[in-house]
Amino acid sequence: MCGGHRQAHLAQLRTAITASAIVPLSRAERDDLLQMREEEKIARDVYLRLFDRWGLPPFANISGSEQIHMDAILSLIEHYDLRDPVQELDIGQFFNPDMQKLYEQLVARGLRSLEDAVQVGLLIEELDIADLRAAAQRTDKVALLTVYADLERGSCNHLRAFHGWMMRLGMSYVPTHISQADFESIASSRHDGCR
Helix, strand or coil, X not given: CHHHHHHHHHHHHHHHHHHCCCCCCCHHHXXXXXHHHHHHHHHHHHHHHHHHHHCCHHHHHHHHHHHHHHHHHHHHHHHCCCCCCCCCCCCCCCCCHHHHHHHHHHHHHHCCCHHHHHHHHHHHHHHHHHHHHXXXXXXXXXXXXXXXXXXXXXXXXXXXXXXXXXXXXXCCCXXXXXCHHHHHHHHHCCCCCCC
C-alpha cells in the first residue's frame, strides 16, 4: 500500500528539486549531501540484512522507505551535478571507509539477537534524525531543506515503528544522538504518512 504512495511522494520531491535554482553548494553542504546518501544506504542495507535473519516486518517495510530516501538524495546529487558516492556499489558496500565500518558494526550487533536488531533500528533512526537536523542547520538551500525535512519525518516514523517493537519485547533503550526527552516525544507522537 505504501509503495505507490512513496513513489508519488518521491515524484513530488523530484519536481520541487528540479524547480529550484542551481546555486553552488558550500563544502559543508556538499559533504552533508554525500554523507546522507551513504547514511540512507546504511539504513537500507542493514535492514535488508536483518530482515533476512529475523523476518521482522519493520525491517522489510522500512528498507523500502530507505530506498526512497536514497533516491531523493540522489536527485539532489544529480541536481547539483555531484558524483554519486555509492554508484554501482552492491548491498553492504560503501565508498567512505567509516561508513563501511559502521555498516559492519551495525550488522554484527543486529545479528546477535532480535532485541539487538530492534536496538540497531532505533540507533540508526535517531542517528539519521540528528544528522538531518545538523545538515539542515548548515544550509539555506530550499531544495536541501525540503528533502532533509521530509527524510526527518520518515525517520521519525521509523523510530516509532521500532519503538513499538521495543515495547512489545519488553526492552529499554537509551538514545545517544538525540535527547531522551526528544526520543520519547517522537516515539509517542502520531505516524506521519508513508515516508
